[in-house]
Amino acid sequence: MKLFLLTLLNGLTLAALYFLVxxxxxxxxxxxRNVNLAHGSLxxxxxxIGYDVADFSGSWFLGVAAGFVSMAAAGLxxxxxxxxxxxxxxxxxxxVTIGISIVLADLMLAIWGGTTYQFEPPEWxxxxxxxxxxxxxxxxxLALLGTAVVIGIALWLFLNRTRIGMMIRAGVDDRxxxxxxxxxxxxxxxxxxxxxxxxxxxxxxxxxxxLSIAPGEDVRYLLASLVVVIVGGMGSVAGAAIGALLIGxxxxxxxxxxxTYGVVYTFLIMVLVLAVRPQGIMGKRA
Amino acid sequence: xxxxxxxxxxxATGIGVYPGYAVLLILLLAxxxxxxxxxxxxxxxxxxxxxxISLSLMFLAGYGGVVSLAQLTIAGxxxxxxxxxxxxxxxxxxxxxxWAAIPIAIVIATLMATLIxxxxxxxxxxxxxxxxxxxxxxxxxxxxxxxxxFNGFTGFAxxxxxxxxxxxxxxxxxxxxxxxxxxxxxYSLVLYLGxxxxxxxxxxxxxxxxxxxxxxxxxxxxRVLAYTIAGFVAALGGVLSVWxxxxxxxxxxSTGPVIDILIIAVVGGLxxxxxxxxxxxxxxxxxxxxxxxxxxxxxxTVIGIAFLAMVLFSPDGLLGLWEKLKxxxxxxxxxxxxx
Numbered sequence: 001m002k003l004f005l006l007t008l009l010n011g012l013t014l015a016a017l018y019f020l021v022x023x024x025x026x027x028x029x030x031x032x033r034n035v036n037l038a039h040g041s042l043x044x045x046x047x048x049i050g051y052d053v054a055d056f057s058g059s060w061f062l063g064v065a066a067g068f069v070s071m072a073a074a075g076l077x078x079x080x081x082x083x084x085x086x087x088x089x090x091x092x093x094x095x096v097t098i099g100i101s102i103v104l105a106d107l108m109l110a111i112w113g114g115t116t117y118q119f120e121p122p123e124w125x126x127x128x129x130x131x132x133x134x135x136x137x138x139x140x141x142l143a144l145l146g147t148a149v150v151i152g153i154a155l156w157l158f159l160n161r162t163r164i165g166m167m168i169r170a171g172v173d174d175r176x177x178x179x180x181x182x183x184x185x186x187x188x189x190x191x192x193x194x195x196x197x198x199x200x201x202x203x204x205x206x207x208x209x210x211l212s213i214a215p216g217e218d219v220r221y222l223l224a225s226l227v228v229v230i231v232g233g234m235g236s237v238a239g240a241a242i243g244a245l246l247i248g249x250x251x252x253x254x255x256x257x258x259x260t261y262g263v264v265y266t267f268l269i270m271v272l273v274l275a276v277r278p279q280g281i282m283g284k285r286a
Numbered sequence: 287x288x289x290x291x292x293x294x295x296x297x298a299t300g301i302g303v304y305p306g307y308a309v310l311l312i313l314l315l316a317x318x319x320x321x322x323x324x325x326x327x328x329x330x331x332x333x334x335x336x337x338x339i340s341l342s343l344m345f346l347a348g349y350g351g352v353v354s355l356a357q358l359t360i361a362g363x364x365x366x367x368x369x370x371x372x373x374x375x376x377x378x379x380x381x382x383x384x385w386a387a388i389p390i391a392i393v394i395a396t397l398m399a400t401l402i403x404x405x406x407x408x409x410x411x412x413x414x415x416x417x418x419x420x421x422x423x424x425x426x427x428x429x430x431x432x433x434x435x436f437n438g439f440t441g442f443a444x445x446x447x448x449x450x451x452x453x454x455x456x457x458x459x460x461x462x463x464x465x466x467x468x469x470x471x472x473y474s475l476v477l478y479l480g481x482x483x484x485x486x487x488x489x490x491x492x493x494x495x496x497x498x499x500x501x502x503x504x505x506x507x508x509r510v511l512a513y514t515i516a517g518f519v520a521a522l523g524g525v526l527s528v529w530x531x532x533x534x535x536x537x538x539x540s541t542g543p544v545i546d547i548l549i550i551a552v553v554g555g556l557x558x559x560x561x562x563x564x565x566x567x568x569x570x571x572x573x574x575x576x577x578x579x580x581x582x583x584x585x586x587t588v589i590g591i592a593f594l595a596m597v598l599f600s601p602d603g604l605l606g607l608w609e610k611l612k613x614x615x616x617x618x619x620x621x622x623x624x625x
Contacts, residue, residue: 035412037419090412091353095552095597098545102590110584219541223423226416234413263427270420271405278408 006137007256008249013141015248016148017207021221022228022240023155024199030172030235031192033090034083037097039200040222041104046071046201047208047217048112051119060121060209067205068198075197079190101218109215119209144210151199155237168192172235227266231273233283242281314466318459326458327530329574333566334465335530338472338523340551340562342516345476348556349485350512351492356402356418358547359425360517361524362539364395368525369442369534370435384448392521399517403510410495422544430536441535445528456529465526469563472519476559479515488512542586549593555605564604 025039036042046067054063078100086092120126121140128136159165167188170178179185204213207221224247232243247266254262273281318326343357371380372387382390406417429436447455447464455461479485491498491505499505528534546569554565569589576585600606 033412035416037415091415092597092601094412094415095548096594098548099590099594099597102545102549102593103587106584106586106590110587219423223420223427226420226423230413230416230420259431261428261432263424263431267421267424267428270417274405274408274417 003256007252009137009141010256011249011252012245013145013210013248014252015244016145017203017210018221018224018228018248019148019241019244020151020203020206021200022225022232022244023152023237024196024203025225026229026232026235026237026240027155027168027199028193028196029229031168031175032083032189035090035094035097036196037094037222038078038101038104039097039196039225040218040220041101041108042071042074042197042200043204043207043221044108044213044215044218045074045104045204047204047213048108048117050201050205051117051208051213054119054205060119063119064202064205067201069201071201071204072194072198074201075193075195076190078197079193083193084186084189101222105215105218108218114215116212116214117208118212119205121209141210144206147206152237152241159237164188164191227270229280230270231280233280236280236282239280239282311470318462326462329567329570331458331462331465331526332530333563333570334462334469335523335526335566336547336550336569337563337566338465338469338526339520340547340554340566341472341476341559342520342523343547343551344554344556344559344562345479345519346512346516347551348558348561349480349488349492350509352406352509352512353415353548354402354406354418354513354516355415355544355548356399356406356422356425357516357520358544359422359539360395360399360402360520361527362429362534363398363425364391364521364524365445365528365534365538366429366436366442367391367394368528369445372445374442374445388525391525392518395521395524396514396517399520400510400514402517403513407506407509407513419544422539423541426536426540426544429539436536439536441533441538443533445532445534447529461529465530468522468526472522473559473563475515475519480559484508484511546589549589553593553596553603555603557602557605561603561605568604 021039021043025036028034028036028039049070050063050067053066054060057063082096082100083093086096124139127139129139129142130136157165159169167178167183168191170183171185171188171192175185178188203221208217228240228243228247230243231246232239232241246269250265250269251262254265277283317330321330339357339361342360343354346352346354346357368387368391371382371390372384373381380387402418402421405421406414409417429441430439432438447461455464480489487498487503487508491503491508495505527538531538550565550569551562552565553568554563555561572589572592573585576588596603600610602609
């Protein structure tokens, strides 16, 4: 029972992290049809930059902010300098993001080396919180869970209650119509890309604190984003939440109950969803 | 036997470039007699192996419009199956003789390709890239986690080609000729299929799936079959690759090498079957000699930038560059002939 509850909590925190990474991915994909395969690299780069800033300034929160802001700026640059020039060429955009992720991974290895970094979150986030049944659980992970819920709600409010959000949703449904109504689609694209990339950087610092940051994490979170978005449905934030929950729980329960076959469950969920609903649980038919 | 076979085929298909093929084949056959062991195996055979695996991607992407990132995974699956069923130094294999282990490895890998095809034909375009990449990465993590079958992080070592007809196939020259034979066969297969009814139907499906399905062609069956054939080609490359390296571990099928195959195919050009081999040669030369130009550790930056430049400026790869340059070169020659 205790193992079950602990695994459940671990699964939930992992799902929270996956949601943070995948929501940006799905947002960018939904609007721009751009499979940003450099999303994992943005996660890792955000984490490294956040670490350096936190280390230099001594403030973990500044690190989190730096992770978000630096990656949002990077996303903006990518959109303005690269993707704007190849709109509508899905495959080419995807190949470009692959190229960028290779170069970024190698440059990050050159700058930060192969060592594992560990963040130091503020005192009050450190340590354990007493809990019924499982006795205690790391405070930081609970905070992570809360953060993901807050960000999820904020994203939902942003998309459903603000003017910009309305434009983004309209763009997901029909890009041409949106631009025909006189809205500056480039601006909407740039904002979406900045938010999506910023979320990746934010998740990098927050997730890097919960676990650790090391080379190879980019691939791990890229895989997580891919699977979460395939399962949840492309372009849907709610889908990303559902997908993240399924995958996070499957991974942790797999790890706890049948260690060497953990990945198989993730894979099976993906295949099952594709067989029954190829567009993903919350996805719309293209 | 080989040149005759290839020559006959070139003649039979009646293509005008027959002299070009003959010259290329003679060069390829003579190559190991001129080159040193390093150039024969590390450059020659290795390029051919990477070329074969990339060829399978070119077949899918060029003719079928399906970009699959799981081709190296299939090759890796063939390698793993060979290691598990055959003889390896870890003492973990079933120890079957080569005539049983090699076919079973190729059959299992081809079946896996069919399975991947069945899963991913439910999606299209960029979605396919996502699915196949997810499959490739999942297989990598699976082999690394799983110790009971795949021997986890260490993988298998001591994998050698069998001693056959009194020839040690690990020696430079026999191994090169083995790779060349397989490469020529795969190349001919892809070329032949591209011109067959099946290949024409594939290309039509690539250009307009909806129209083809209205005409009564089963789009999904064609695509799955294309995955199967490409899987077979990749599996052959995988077996050779295992013999080349002498070992296989999760590192051989991680994201890096998976993406390398895509880079090779795209840099070479997806339009024609020769593209992947061209790309592979450039890739191997860069890999071996980038050390002279820059720090060896930054090889990925160089190859990544080369890939980016190719995607940005010449989407049809080196073949596309050549096609662009040819008209500029040819008129000049005609002009000089006229004067």
